[in-house]
Amino acid sequence: MLFTSARFIILVLITLVLFYTPMLRRAQTVLLIASSLVFYLVNSYEAHQTSYVILLISSITINAFTSYQTFFAKSLPKARFWATVGVIANLIILASFKYAGLLGHSMPIAWTHEAGPAHFLLMITLPVGISFFTFEGISLLVDSFKARSAEDFFGTPLDAPRSHHVLSTTLFISFFPHLVAGPILKAHDFFPQIKPKFLKDVDWQFCFRKLVIGYFLKMVIADSLKDQTFWIQYPYFMWFGGKELVVLLFGYSMQIFADFAGYSLIAIGIAGLFGYRFPENFDFPYISKSFSEFWRRWHISLSSWLREYLYFPLGGNRRGKFRTYFNLIVVMFLGGLWHGAAWSYAIWGTTHGVALAIERLFKDRIKLPDNAIVGAFKMLGVFFVVTLAWLLFKLPNFHDVISYVQAVFTNWDGPVNRPRVYNVLIFSLPVVIYHFAYLSLHHSPLKETNAWPVLQRWTAPIAYGAMMFLIAVNSGVTGDFIYFQF
Amino acid sequence: MRTIVLSIILCGVFLVGWHELVQHRLYGTRTMDVASQFDQNLMKSQSFLYTGFQPDVVIVGSSIAARLTNHPKDWYNLAFAGGSSFTGLEIVQRSNKHPKIVLVETNVLTVARDERLLDSLFFPIVSKARGRFPSLREQYKPTHVLVTELPGGESKPAAHGLSGDRFTEQVERRLGELRVPLQADSTSGIARRLADAVKKLQAKGCRVVFFEVPEYEQSEHLARPEAIRAKLHELFPDNEYAWVPHVDWSNFHTTDAVHLDPDSAKHYTHIVADFVEHLHSKPATTAPVTAD
Numbered sequence: 107m108l109f110t111s112a113r114f115i116i117l118v119l120i121t122l123v124l125f126y127t128p129m130l131r132r133a134q135t136v137l138l139i140a141s142s143l144v145f146y147l148v149n150s151y152e153a154h155q156t157s158y159v160i161l162l163i164s165s166i167t168i169n170a171f172t173s174y175q176t177f178f179a180k181s182l183p184k185a186r187f188w189a190t191v192g193v194i195a196n197l198i199i200l201a202s203f204k205y206a207g208l209l210g211h212s213m214p215i216a217w218t219h220e221a222g223p224a225h226f227l228l229m230i231t232l233p234v235g236i237s238f239f240t241f242e243g244i245s246l247l248v249d250s251f252k253a254r255s256a257e258d259f260f261g262t263p264l265d266a267p268r269s270h271h272v273l274s275t276t277l278f279i280s281f282f283p284h285l286v287a288g289p290i291l292k293a294h295d296f297f298p299q300i301k302p303k304f305l306k307d308v309d310w311q312f313c314f315r316k317l318v319i320g321y322f323l324k325m326v327i328a329d330s331l332k333d334q335t336f337w338i339q340y341p342y343f344m345w346f347g348g349k350e351l352v353v354l355l356f357g358y359s360m361q362i363f364a365d366f367a368g369y370s371l372i373a374i375g376i377a378g379l380f381g382y383r384f385p386e387n388f389d390f391p392y393i394s395k396s397f398s399e400f401w402r403r404w405h406i407s408l409s410s411w412l413r414e415y416l417y418f419p420l421g422g423n424r425r426g427k428f429r430t431y432f433n434l435i436v437v438m439f440l441g442g443l444w445h446g447a448a449w450s451y452a453i454w455g456t457t458h459g460v461a462l463a464i465e466r467l468f469k470d471r472i473k474l475p476d477n478a479i480v481g482a483f484k485m486l487g488v489f490f491v492v493t494l495a496w497l498l499f500k501l502p503n504f505h506d507v508i509s510y511v512q513a514v515f516t517n518w519d520g521p522v523n524r525p526r527v528y529n530v531l532i533f534s535l536p537v538v539i540y541h542f543a544y545l546s547l548h549h550s551p552l553k554e555t556n557a558w559p560v561l562q563r564w565t566a567p568i569a570y571g572a573m574m575f576l577i578a579v580n581s582g583v584t585g586d587f588i589y590f591q592f
Numbered sequence: 593m594r595t596i597v598l599s600i601i602l603c604g605v606f607l608v609g610w611h612e613l614v615q616h617r618l619y620g621t622r623t624m625d626v627a628s629q630f631d632q633n634l635m636k637s638q639s640f641l642y643t644g645f646q647p648d649v650v651i652v653g654s655s656i657a658a659r660l661t662n663h664p665k666d667w668y669n670l671a672f673a674g675g676s677s678f679t680g681l682e683i684v685q686r687s688n689k690h691p692k693i694v695l696v697e698t699n700v701l702t703v704a705r706d707e708r709l710l711d712s713l714f715f716p717i718v719s720k721a722r723g724r725f726p727s728l729r730e731q732y733k734p735t736h737v738l739v740t741e742l743p744g745g746e747s748k749p750a751a752h753g754l755s756g757d758r759f760t761e762q763v764e765r766r767l768g769e770l771r772v773p774l775q776a777d778s779t780s781g782i783a784r785r786l787a788d789a790v791k792k793l794q795a796k797g798c799r800v801v802f803f804e805v806p807e808y809e810q811s812e813h814l815a816r817p818e819a820i821r822a823k824l825h826e827l828f829p830d831n832e833y834a835w836v837p838h839v840d841w842s843n844f845h846t847t848d849a850v851h852l853d854p855d856s857a858k859h860y861t862h863i864v865a866d867f868v869e870h871l872h873s874k875p876a877t878t879a880p881v882t883a884d
Contacts, residue, residue: 112715310593310596311593311595311596314595314596314599318599330628330735333628333629333630333631334628336628336629336630341761341762341765344758344761345758524742524744525625525626525627525739526628528626528739528742529626529627529628529735529739532735532738532739533735563595566595566599567594567595567598567599567602568602570595570599570602570603571598571599571600571601571602571603571605571606572602572603572606574599574600574603575602575603575606575607575610576734578603578607578728579607579610579727579728579732579733579734580733580734580735582630582631583630583634583708583709583712584708
């Protein structure tokens with residue numbers, strides 16, 4: 107049930123009507139949970155893995171129980187014990203279902219016969235959204251441990267019945283807008299928001315903005331680019347000219363942004379309709395002048411999760427330079443593996459980790475002038491490396507990545523399919539404009555003048571009207587969201 | 593709220609404006625060559641569904657049959673690159689067209705019907721709206737129209753075959769695929785689905801004719817094509833179903849070990865057209881089919 111499908115829109119509409127029916131106000135949380143389970147059930151059914159609903163419910167049960175025990179433990183060792191049990195349970199679930207295939211592929215071929223261990227591991231399919239809900243479970247446990255001495259349990263009075271915590275945990279983990287592809291929520295941000303909601307409090311303008319931009323990025327940009335970048339797969343790319351291969355890779359970089367940022371914006375907009383605020387997940391990442399800035403702007407909910415729950419516990423940058431570099435590389439290596447159970451994702455993460463470490467190493471030693479030209483070069487450099495690394499997402503076989511790069515050079519003078527190149531550039535243009543408009547207007551003195559609100563007042567409806575028009579007449583046919591596979 | 597209302601009004605204005613432009617200026621613009629493979633498939637299907645043209649003969653198949661373009665004027669080629677005959681069969685069955693003959697390519701039957709394309713094509717309300725308003729069709733996407741206006745944008749890229757090592761590599765790859773026989777249940781599954789689709793078309797009054805386009809000559813007798821060929825001939829026997837006679841593959845040339853080059857495609861299309869011409873004079877004698 108994709109966000110772009112009619113079934114999803116019907117589910118949202120029915121849930122919205124019931125949610126704001128005054129008679130059902132006391133049942134709002136239960137209603138959202140019921141809709142979320144329907145959403146997950148349909149998604150699991152479409153992926154031929156209906157039984158994994160039980161896995162989701164088990165994960166919720168484990169997290170509700172262990173986080174409650176952690177928070178209300180009478181002593182610190184007991185709290186630590188329950189938090190550890192919960193975190194290990196989440197990691198076991200993630201490892202068993204997400205990395206079984208990787209382990210199976212890494213075993214000797216002789217073990218792949220029907221009764222062999224590799225065959226058994228390869229039969230385990232990836233449950234929808236597992237990477238997201240296990241990380242949220244860990245967040246709940248760590249936050250519960252940290253909040254032990256607080257006067258309330260994330261805004262809930264300490265004498266509230268246990269069932270209240272069970273319901274809150276269920277909603278936190280299963281709330282459908284973020285369930286299968288994020289943004290990754292943190293317990294201390296979400297739990298305090300669980301309270302009765304009123305229609306009059308909905309920020310319609312906010313939701314409208316998020317939904318229109320989100321659907322535009324997904325349906326018009328990402329879904330159209332997907333049919334062009336389809337050719338970045340072996341052996342097709344071997345037949346393309348080098349210049350076209352460069353354009354296709356550039357298009358894939360735009361596509362992956364539009365796909366995931368679009369999904370996140372739709373999730374934020376839909377959560378907003380129910381009175382919940384999700385964290386922003388993207389902040390114009392392609393204007394980053396450094397890799398550390400890129401990771402503050404790209405998939406923010408994941409990078410902040412990794413920082414808060416992995417990098418800091420490992421010691422962050424407080425244990426000397428070499429330990430900092432080591433921590434950065436380890437965190438990004440694991441972050442890469444979080445994206446997918448294939449070594450190419452690990453290489454992708456490690457590439458970013460090494461880039462972050464090198465950047466930190468040279469940051470204090472080389473002082474570059476702080477002007478627009480140097481800034482533009484830095485931006486281009488980061489974009490170049492980030493885009494090149496996306497090849498590891500598109501071509502999970504590392505050998506194919508090498509072949510692609512080789513093909514760029516060996517086929518450099520090969521034929522160029524102009525319509526395809528035009529299409530990629532036209533669909534990439536809005537993403538480029540989106541970033542550069544922000545870049546040029548963000549620090550513009552125009553924002554301080556009286557003309558700014560007037561300009562916004564008139565340009566905003568034109569921009570949103572144009573995006574809605576293009577959604578109606580220029581959408582591509584929906585494909586899965588790229589981040590669904592994670 | 594003002595922004596929301598104004599945006600909706602402006603969207604409506606843009607839609608009406610675009611509709612007028614398509615109706616009065618752009619109608620008939622050919623944008624097929626600038627679209628992606630998937631969009632081309634959609635255009636082909638929408639053009640089949642929404643124009644008044646009632647073809648006598650419809651070709652369904654994969655990219656292999658999609659190259660048979662030099663056919664008589666009262667035919668329609670509904671073969672899809674990246675797809676198989678199953679998608680075309682489903683479209684003919686769900687359309688309001690009643691071709692006398694449906695030519696079914698049997699080279700690629702391992703690919704299931706394209707649900708994404710079918711969903712997009714038959715989505716309730718939208719499907720009707722596209723019939724009524726051409727501006728909502730794939731052909732008139734603003735970006736497609738724009739690309740045709742750009743320098744070199746309208747030109748169809750030259751179809752170039754593979755040469756040297758690449759051709760050898762592709763041959764090896766293709767032969768490697770075809771050497772692996774399909775499992776018995778896969779072959780039966782394909783036959784069952786094809787039998788279902790054929791039955792529905794027969795109920796609609798269409799006559800089904802099977803054909804196998806020549807590919808690279810060394811692949812002709814490999815395990816996979818032989819197994820599928822045998823199963824299909826068993827299910828649709830020559831004495832009950834029309835089969836375009838098998839040709840000698842060594843007389844044809846491919847660009848990449850799979851697809852015929854333009855001259856060979858033209859030659860084979862003539863063979864099929866002659867056979868259909870001959871069939872027109874003979875009544876159908878097909879019996880209902882049931883797959884094992």
